[in-house]
Amino acid sequence: MDDDARYLHLEARLAEVEARLAKLEEFPRPSDEADGSLEAEAFWALRGLRERLAEQPAMAPAGGVLFTGVVTLPDGEYCEWQQGAFTHALLRHDWAEFSNAFSALAHPVRLxxxxxxxxxxxxxxxxxxxxxxxxxxQIYHHLRQLTASGWLQSSGRGQYTVPEVRVVPLLIALSAMTVPGSPGTGEE
Structure with a gap:
């Protein structure tokens, strides 16, 4: 690689790092006193969902759900995700279609x-x-199941990643399991 190409490559990487840093700086970091929850701003997402439902009166009686997240993984990968659905649509959907994705998570080694x-x-x-x-x-068996269900994707040469669109939903599913008083949390 000649000097001009090396310079352009470094310039592009610096721009990428600066863009990621700017995204990170948009969001407040939890204080050292935080307990891991966002209780200081309790129900801000719920208020937003209610406002959104009010804008669509035909959908409001049944309600809706919303999940969202902003995540920086240990390797520096940054993910943002938001998804919402109206309750009536979720109740009409055939839940059995989701069985593969749920069953893939139902094994300790896969988790x-x-x-x-x-x-x-x-x-x-x-x-x-x-x-x-x-x-x-056994590892390859579990990796195949996680890949087939969409929780992992192979990025070639024996490397795997969790697709960006699955990072926040995965963490939300785990977060839902840590609700105090829920079975398996040790807080009963």
């Missing part, structure tokens, strides 16, 4: 694999270093 990939361990070699993951054949 652990997802956790390690989100944390930045993206290669099969890195994942195999964890003794509790099983044999390489």
């Amino acid at each position: 652990r694999l997802l956790q390690e990939v989100v944390r930045g361990e993206r290669t099969v070699a890195q994942l195999q270093e964890h003794e509790d993951m099983g044999t390489s054949g």
Whole structure:
């Protein structure tokens, strides 16, 4: 690579880093006193959803759901995601269509694999270093199931990532399981 090409490459990478930093600076960081929740601004998303439903009176009686998130993963990958749905549409949908995605999450090793990939361990070699993951054949079996259900995607040469559109929904599903008093949280 000649000096001009190297300079252009570095300039492009610097612009990308500056853009990511600008996005991060748009959002307040939690204080050291925070307990991990957003209770200081309780129900701001709920207020916004109510306002949105009020703008569509035909949909308002049944209501709707909204989930959103802004995430910077340990490897620096930045994800923003928001999704909402009207209740009547969700109730009409055939929930059985989601069984593969849910069942893929219903195994401790698959959840652990997802956790390690989100944390930045993206290669099969890195994942195999964890003794509790099983044999390489078992790991590939679980990776295939997670890939087939859309929780992972193969980025080539034995590397896996959680697709950006799945990062926030995955963290929301985990967050829903940590509601105090819920089975499995230890807070009953």
